Amino acid sequence: MIPYGKHSIFEEDIQAVSDVLENGFLTQGEQVPLFENALCEYTGASFAVACNSGTSGLHIACLAAGVEASDVVWTVPNSFAASANCARYCGAEVDFVDIDPVSRNICVNALIDKLHLAAAEKRIPKVLIVVHFAGSSCDMAAISAVTEPYGIVLIEDAAHALGANDALGNRVGACKYSAMTVMSFHPVKSITSAEGGAVMTNDDEYAESARRYASHGITRDPQLFDATHHNEPWFYAQIELGYNYRLSDVHAVLGRSQLRRLDTFVQARRALAKAYDDALQSLPVKRPLLDMDSAWHLYTIELTEHDRTTVFTALRERGIGVNVHYIPIHLHPYYQQLGFKAGQFPHAEHYYNNAITLPLFPALTADNQQEVIRQLKEVLV
Numbered sequence: 001m002i003p004y005g006k007h008s009i010f011e012e013d014i015q016a017v018s019d020v021l022e023n024g025f026l027t028q029g030e031q032v033p034l035f036e037n038a039l040c041e042y043t044g045a046s047f048a049v050a051c052n053s054g055t056s057g058l059h060i061a062c063l064a065a066g067v068e069a070s071d072v073v074w075t076v077p078n079s080f081a082a083s084a085n086c087a088r089y090c091g092a093e094v095d096f097v098d099i100d101p102v103s104r105n106i107c108v109n110a111l112i113d114k115l116h117l118a119a120a121e122k123r124i125p126k127v128l129i130v131v132h133f134a135g136s137s138c139d140m141a142a143i144s145a146v147t148e149p150y151g152i153v154l155i156e157d158a159a160h161a162l163g164a165n166d167a168l169g170n171r172v173g174a175c176k177y178s179a180m181t182v183m184s185f186h187p188v189k190s191i192t193s194a195e196g197g198a199v200m201t202n203d204d205e206y207a208e209s210a211r212r213y214a215s216h217g218i219t220r221d222p223q224l225f226d227a228t229h230h231n232e233p234w235f236y237a238q239i240e241l242g243y244n245y246r247l248s249d250v251h252a253v254l255g256r257s258q259l260r261r262l263d264t265f266v267q268a269r270r271a272l273a274k275a276y277d278d279a280l281q282s283l284p285v286k287r288p289l290l291d292m293d294s295a296w297h298l299y300t301i302e303l304t305e306h307d308r309t310t311v312f313t314a315l316r317e318r319g320i321g322v323n324v325h326y327i328p329i330h331l332h333p334y335y336q337q338l339g340f341k342a343g344q345f346p347h348a349e350h351y352y353n354n355a356i357t358l359p360l361f362p363a364l365t366a367d368n369q370q371e372v373i374r375q376l377k378e379v380l381v
């Protein structure tokens with residue numbers, strides 16, 4: 001079976017990890033700050049807070065933004081559940097903005113309309129989490145222009161988009177238009193640390209706060225607590241309820257080693273996306289926008305004339321490990337129990353009903369890609 005996504009591990013990665021295992025600290029050593037610095041250097045952001053998954057990164061980003069049970073957080077339905085769950089962890093109410101059927105990212109006009117309604121009801125969200133679906137950047141300049149007058153904190157879920165640029169040439173993760181950007185280093189993503197994530201920001205207070213929440217809410221900064229009775233040299237203080245979301249040094253060194261290959265990985269993904277785009281022109285499918293600034297985490301087509309289940313099953317039987325991204329978040333039973341209904345976000349639902357993700361990862365060979373294309377053509381006759 002040709003999988004839909006797969007990590008690429010090189011000898012240097014293995015060497016780097018065994019070096020830490022043999023000689024270094026396994027956790028809380030020098031590898032995490034080194035990885036964080038490398039992420040800042042790559043993206044251009046001032047601060048990185050490494051954590052043990054993209055999901056924990058989203059959670060501490062929400063906490064750093066001050067999300068509480070009385071707040072509302074908006075995101076998009078066309079994403080992995082973590083984009084919404086992070087707000088629920090804080091007790092906040094979640095709502096969704098439908099996607100644009102062409103970009104499959106948040107629809108800016110739908111956002112504008114929904115904000116007008118929310119303003120009338122005095123229920124403006126504290127945070128908007130946008131998702132760079134499949135690795136293609138949202139129009140961050142437009143989105144921030146719309147949300148800024150309301151004082152909404154913008155968080156980018158860039159789990160798909162490390163290595164991408166926006167249309168203006170800004171690197172995803174630079175946080176030019178957002179408060180924080182969250183990365184994931186799960187094995188199917190742009191680079192991997194096995195499990196891992198990071199919160200990027202240019203704001204030192206967000207960085208400090210996110211870092212505290214990732215480590216029990218504990219600080220040693222005497223300015224943050226009443227130090228008058230606590231000048232003992234061992235003293236530290238837990239000033240809020242945090243978590244253990246720290247990344248280990250073993251994971252961090254793998255992430256930093258992988259980061260050196262990020263541009264090569266993304267170039268390979270872009271070339272494969274271009275090859276799919278050329279090869280699928282004549283087929284009855286809707287292709288994704290050919291965004292050459294995208295990190296191309298996923299290549300997803302929409303069937304226009306065929307039944308998705310039939311095509312999906314036939315491709316799997318032919319050894320093509322197709323997948324589907326995403327079941328709209330509001331259709332999951334957990335969110336249905338919160339009151340969401342089918343039909344509420346028609347573009348995300350229509351997209352989902354016809355979508356198939358084709359194999360795309362840096363090590364996919366031209367021969368394997370030709371095999372995917374050949375099988376797809378046969379199934380779609």
Ligand SMILES: *Cc1c(COP(=O)(O)O)cnc(C)c1O
Nearest residue numbers: 053054055080082159184185186
């Ligand atoms: C992978 C992913 C996450 C979660 O990342 P983990 O590192 O697996 O926790 C969040 N959002 C999106 C859009 C993702 O694809």
